Amino acid sequence: MAPDFEFVVVGQGLAGTAVAWQLRRRGRRVLVLDRGDPHAASRVAAGLITPYTGRRVARTWNLDHCFNIAVGYYRSSQAETGATVFHHAPALRLFAGAAERDVARGKIDATRFDRGIDPAWFAAPHGGFDLTPAARLDVPRFLDAYRALFQEHHAYRAFDLDPAADVEPTDAGVRLPRLGVTAGWVVFCEGAAGAGNPWFPAVPYNLAKGEILTLRVPGLGEPRPVHRGVWLAPQGGDVFLAGSTYDRDDHTPTPTAAGRAAIEAGLREFSKLPFEVIGHRAGVRPVLTTTRPMLGVHPRHRLAVLTGLGSKGALYAPTYGAMLVDHLTDGRPIDAAVRLVQSQ
Ligand SMILES: Cc1cc2nc3c(=O)[nH]c(=O)nc-3n(C[C@H](O)[C@H](O)[C@H](O)COP(=O)(O)OP(=O)(O)OC[C@H]3O[C@@H](n4cnc5c(N)ncnc54)[C@H](O)[C@@H]3O)c2cc1C
Structure with a gap:
């Protein structure tokens, strides 16, 4: 049958x-x-x-x-x-230092470097490149x-x-x-x-747990997801997602204060604008x-x-x-x- x-x-x-x-x-x-x-x-x-x-x-x-x-x-x-x-x-990748920029120079077409990085929004002394x-x-x-x-x-x-x-x-x-x-x-x-x-x-x-924050970032008009260790991804209006952590030991889907602090710290290294955290979630990657x-x-x-x-x-x-x-x-x-x- x-x-x-x-x-x-x-x-x-x-x-x-x-x-x-x-x-x-x-x-x-x-x-x-x-x-x-x-x-x-x-x-x-x-x-x-x-x-x-x-x-x-x-x-x-x-x-x-x-x-x-x-x-x-x-x-x-x-x-x-x-x-x-x-x-x-x-998307936009910002360099964390001169060494990263040197590595990228050997791999990425020069015309993709340093396009439209707004100094009012981002601290990017080493520039960056368009990810495509x-x-x-x-x-x-x-x-x-x-x-x-x-x-x-x-x-x-x-x-x-x-x-x-x-x-x-x-x-x-x-x-x-x-x-x-x-x-x-x-x-x-x-x-x-x-x-x-x-x-x-x-x-x-x-398995690897990951955490993500939902943020309100008034005044940030960047349409591209921005990566610099931590990434920031537009969701419409002044709402952005920011993430993510990578934890091989904790396999619970519970958001943690340490995860939130790590994302916020990573964000502050390149984002100049103040932000408000309006959401926090976690999951486990297969x-x-x-x-x-x-x-x-x-x-x-x-x-x-x-x-x-x-x-x-x-x-x-x-x-x-x-x-x-x-x-x-x-x-x-x-x-x-x-x-x-x-x-x-
Ligand atoms: C914080 C975080 C950020 C991430 N960011 C990205 C990103 O930016 N880009 C990207 O590409 N990937 C990202 N990932 C990875 C991505 O989420 C995973 O690769 C993908 O979702 C895995 O899909 P999956 O279908 O294999 O598993 P899951 O998404 O886990 O789906 C499994 C589904 O099966 C169901 N299920 C499981 N067991 C059973 C059962 N026994 N009976 C009935 N139903 C069951 C569950 O309810 C679930 O709906 C991220 C992951 C995390 C945690």
Whole structure:
């Protein structure tokens, strides 16, 4: 007998949305489950896509390939949902010192240096450069738009699945008795919660908590996200997000006074205008020791996983969601660089 759904996707963050989108595009019968975790990384994230990071001005892994796919995916999704959530525009990187500027000189075209840095807003004695290609995704609005669309097509259920107790693999697929559903495949896209999933013990999680502040900065008219260790990202009017911290030891989704102080201190190093903190949130990033996404299937059961989007879910979810679906539906190989290797 055919299963109720060809695919059940567990989790509707950036990963699960990309997987479900690809499956629906191929005409597959999909059910998406989500338990509505308000601290899920995708609910907290700023959605910035940044091509160079850190003091060494390191280029993001696999940027060009993933960026092109992301632009196509988010533009299609805007057309499908009618929600304007994706902004493809440069960001601004300010240098913390002369050494950083020297490093960047060897990598970045000179015409991109020192464009439109307003001295009334920023202390930037070493200048900076325009980061491109860059983009910004309003992640919560994007997810809400897809949740509504999946609901409209009877492809969404609010449900907290216990992977240990609720998943019964069979020869033909998977039974989910508490949900009352059978599936051809179950695809886990649980983010950091996947660290407790007993079906995929080989995924090498190395989770990292992050905190973000919402600020009011009267008088700041900078339209670009600005990066200088801490980043500042415009949200409309005088509201900005600022972040983020990176903590490998604390995996609770609770905002901390230390996190807030670190962001405020980083901000004061380059932002001249006074600001008021109006919000503070935290989430845990699904980072792996490989620092790359990871995807694959269980060696014996019809279970699959997409995780490890780390700090770059907006960039990586479209590419690796498509790669997993290509594998599940057409048997196309998964790139060795991101393939899960698990013997049992
Ligand atoms: C502070 C912070 C700032 C960030 N900033 C950026 C940024 O600027 N740009 C960027 O690209 N990325 C950023 N990230 C990273 C980004 O958030 C993640 O890469 C991405 O959101 C991970 O998506 P995911 O779908 O894998 O996991 P999640 O977002 O965690 O989604 C998992 C979903 O699954 C659901 N779920 C989990 N387990 C179950 C279960 N058993 N049953 C039912 N539902 C379940 C949860 O409710 C959740 O909705 C940031 C992260 C943090 C924490």
